[in-house]
Amino acid sequence: MPNPSSPANGLEAARFQIHEIGSIMSVRECIVRVKGMPSCINGQIVDFESGGRGMVFGFNENEVHVLVLNTKGTLHIGERVLSSGEFLSLPVGEGFRGRIVNGLCEPVDGLGPIPSQDNYPVFREAPGVMDRVPVKETLETGTILLDAVIPIAKGQRQLLIGDRLTGKTTVAVDVILNQANLDVVCVYCCIGKPLSSLQKVLNLFQERGVLPYTIVVSGVASASMGEQYLAPYTATMLGEYFMNKGKDVFVVFDDLTKHAWVYRQISLLIERAPGREAYPGDIFYVHSQMMERAGYLKEELGGGSMTFFPIVEILQGDVTGYISSNLISMTDGQIYFSTALFNKGIRPAIDFGLSVSRIGNKAQWPAMKALSSQLRLEYIQYQELLQMTQLRTTGLSREAEDRMKRGQAITQLLIQDKNKPMSMEAEIMYLFALSMGLLDTLSTNDVKKFKDEFVPLVEREFPDLFKEIRTTQILNDTSIEMLYEALNHYFAQV
Ligand code: ATP
Ligand code: MG
Numbered sequence: 001m002p003n004p005s006s007p008a009n010g011l012e013a014a015r016f017q018i019h020e021i022g023s024i025m026s027v028r029e030c031i032v033r034v035k036g037m038p039s040c041i042n043g044q045i046v047d048f049e050s051g052g053r054g055m056v057f058g059f060n061e062n063e064v065h066v067l068v069l070n071t072k073g074t075l076h077i078g079e080r081v082l083s084s085g086e087f088l089s090l091p092v093g094e095g096f097r098g099r100i101v102n103g104l105c106e107p108v109d110g111l112g113p114i115p116s117q118d119n120y121p122v123f124r125e126a127p128g129v130m131d132r133v134p135v136k137e138t139l140e141t142g143t144i145l146l147d148a149v150i151p152i153a154k155g156q157r158q159l160l161i162g163d164r165l166t167g168k169t170t171v172a173v174d175v176i177l178n179q180a181n182l183d184v185v186c187v188y189c190c191i192g193k194p195l196s197s198l199q200k201v202l203n204l205f206q207e208r209g210v211l212p213y214t215i216v217v218s219g220v221a222s223a224s225m226g227e228q229y230l231a232p233y234t235a236t237m238l239g240e241y242f243m244n245k246g247k248d249v250f251v252v253f254d255d256l257t258k259h260a261w262v263y264r265q266i267s268l269l270i271e272r273a274p275g276r277e278a279y280p281g282d283i284f285y286v287h288s289q290m291m292e293r294a295g296y297l298k299e300e301l302g303g304g305s306m307t308f309f310p311i312v313e314i315l316q317g318d319v320t321g322y323i324s325s326n327l328i329s330m331t332d333g334q335i336y337f338s339t340a341l342f343n344k345g346i347r348p349a350i351d352f353g354l355s356v357s358r359i360g361n362k363a364q365w366p367a368m369k370a371l372s373s374q375l376r377l378e379y380i381q382y383q384e385l386l387q388m389t390q391l392r393t394t395g396l397s398r399e400a401e402d403r404m405k406r407g408q409a410i411t412q413l414l415i416q417d418k419n420k421p422m423s424m425e426a427e428i429m430y431l432f433a434l435s436m437g438l439l440d441t442l443s444t445n446d447v448k449k450f451k452d453e454f455v456p457l458v459e460r461e462f463p464d465l466f467k468e469i470r471t472t473q474i475l476n477d478t479s480i481e482m483l484y485e486a487l488n489h490y491f492a493q494v
Contacts, residue, residue: 022046022081025063030225031269032066034081040064043123045088049080055088055226058270065270069104069226088123090234091116092241097185100202100216103227103234108218120241122233126292133298138363139250139307142178142421143171145350145414148372148431149379150335151360154248154305155296158357159327161312161319162337167348170418171335172252172309173201177208178421179250185242186210187251189217189235192228192258204419221258228262236293239306246302251294255311256287260323277322287323288330319354333357347415352379365424365473371431375410382407402440409439412447425469426455432475432483438491450490458486 022036032054034046044056051072058065066081090105093116100109107114135153152158160168176186188205190198198220205211215238219231232253239249253259260283267280275281294308310331312324317339319325328334333356342349361369385403389396396404413434416422422430430451433439439447458465465486468479475483 018083018085020083020085022064022083024048024075024077024079024081026077027075028269030068030266031057032068032075032081034064034066035062037064037081037083039085040083041085043087044083045086046081046083048075049082050075054081056083057266058272067226067229067266068224069230070224087121088230089119089121090237091118092120092238093117096215096238096241097213098211098215100218101234101238102223103217103219103230105234105238118241120237122230122237124237124240124293126289127295127297127301131297131301132295135296135305135359135363137248137296137305138360138365138368138424139175139184139248140178140182140424141171141175142423143174143348143416144422144427144430145348145416146171146335147368147424147427148414149352149376150333150350150355150357151364151368152307152357153296153360153363154307155294156333156357156359157291157294157308157310157331158360159310159312159331159334160337161314161324161328161334162349163314163317163339166337166339166342167418168311168313168337169197169201169254171337171348171350172254172311173204174419174421175250175309176205176210176214176252177419179213180208180210184213184248184250185239186214187217187235187239187249188214189219189232189251189253191219191231191253191255192221192262193254195220195222208419225262225266229259229266232256232259232290236290236306240293243297243304243306244302246304248304249306251306251308253308253310255313256327257311257313257323260287279322283323284326284330287326291327291330332359346411347418352376353383365428367428367469367473367475368424368431370475371428371435375431378403378406379410382410405440406437408444409434409442409447412444413439413451422455423466425466428469428475429455429458429465429483429486432480433487436487438487446494449494454486454490457490461489462486 018039020037022034025033025035040056042056046054046066052070054066054068056064057067095115099107099114102108135155137154139152139154141147141152160172162168179186198218217231217235219228235251239251242249263283264279272280294306296305297303312327314321314324336351336354337349338351381403385400413430462482465479465482
């Protein structure tokens with residue numbers, strides 16, 4: 001008897017290819033039941049006789065459930081289905097940058113075919129622990145609040161969580177805008193959103209010249225359920241190509257709530273037992289496997305990284321929902337968007353208290369770390385004081401008054417217009433001014449003016465300061481001296 005574990009035997013076995021031909025028993029929306037494919041495996045690709053492809057999504061003794069990915073016509077009962085035993089793999093390559101593709105990696109921007117370098121499996125396993133290194137570089141988000149208080153490291157998974165219309169997409173898109181000169185490949189994956197939402201993002205990308213380093217994966221609500229389900233995997237796969245080439249990649253999933261809905265719908269169609277909130281039991285596994293694919297690869301594997309920003313939508317600030325609490329537990333931190341703050345006019349409407357980045361500060365620039373270490377505490381103390389003073393307006397101690405002023409200055413400094421990312425150097429300069437107490441005495445308008453005018457002044461008069469901060473990542477004597485000079489210059493003229 002041949003030894004089944006011997007390598008020679010393995011090679012022999014590889015020569016066999018199983019081709020099975022089944023036939024369609026029933027078609028129900030995106031799910032087709034097929035008989036006559038007894039040796040199929042979950043995730044295998046099948047071809048329909050009339051054209052188009054499907055993916056094996058489950059089976060029992062009598063039938064196979066196939067998720068329709070695309071069709072070329074209508075599927076009929078009795079139609080033949082061919083399984084060649086292959087798993088879904090799609091083209092990847094350099095040429096995908098600047099393009100818009102659907103969940104099956106086909107161009108949908110009308111710019112013709114995309115040259116590909118390779119084919120990658122869509123459902124690839126995440127890199128193992130031994131292939132990774134701890135995070136060591138910061139991802140410059142361009143949003144001062146994030147860089148200072150909720151810093152993100154390359155390779156991190158950070159959840160953006162909040163109610164409808166609280167600015168989640170804006171913050172994620174601003175990170176992409178900020179990568180213009182930072183050599184990061186960005187992927188924006190739209191899942192289950194109306195085409196108009198995607199169009200808005202695309203217009204902004206086009207206007208700001210972001211597309212040369214960005215890939216858009218479109219799984220909009222009007223696409224087939226199969227494409228919507230695949231979109232985040234396709235986005236991850238495209239990112240993996242660049243990560244394996246040693247690049248830093250940043251992926252936004254907008255949003256995974258819709259992805260969970262799609263998965264629930266598909267599962268209900270194949271009559272899987274619904275669990276909590278009617279989601280199938282394996283939704284945790286589905287998302288956690290996807291999130292695992294982010295990370296920082298070791299030098300021998302090219303030293304690339306992939307950072308994930310999954311977005312999840314919640315209802316009335318309730319983070320305890322099934323999908324959101326799952327995702328909180330499988331990411332390295334969350335950014336919580338609050339409707340109350342949004343309504344107060346605070347933008348970005350991020351709640352400090354409920355937001356956390358568990359690993360980002362390990363990779364923060366030392367200058368930023370030093371300047372922002374007290375910020376969270378000072379801000380939270382200010383919020384508490386603010387609540388107290390709403391009840392009692394007189395007799396505030398000198399110390400409390402100072403804290404109030406500092407809190408107001410922080411609030412003003414952290415307010416940021418949409419689509420106006422700041423460089424890390426500029427953020428450090430502002431926080432330095434704050435730490436010197438220079439903003440405490442300014443009025444709201446004067447802080448705004450300072451934010452508008454100070455950095456352009458430095459660019460004009462002290463251009464070396466930018467270079468000094470970026471190369472050293474610390475505030476050394478040279479840069480502090482220059483900063484003092486620039487601040488003197490600014491405050492002398494106002
Ligand atoms: P949805 O639930 O529809 O996905 P969302 O949470 O992604 O919404 P956005 O679409 O990013 O929210 O933003 C909602 C609105 O708030 C938009 O009109 C946007 O222009 C505005 N907005 C968001 N952030 C800012 C900001 N920093 N400054 C000014 N306006 C902002
Ligand atoms: Mg959005």
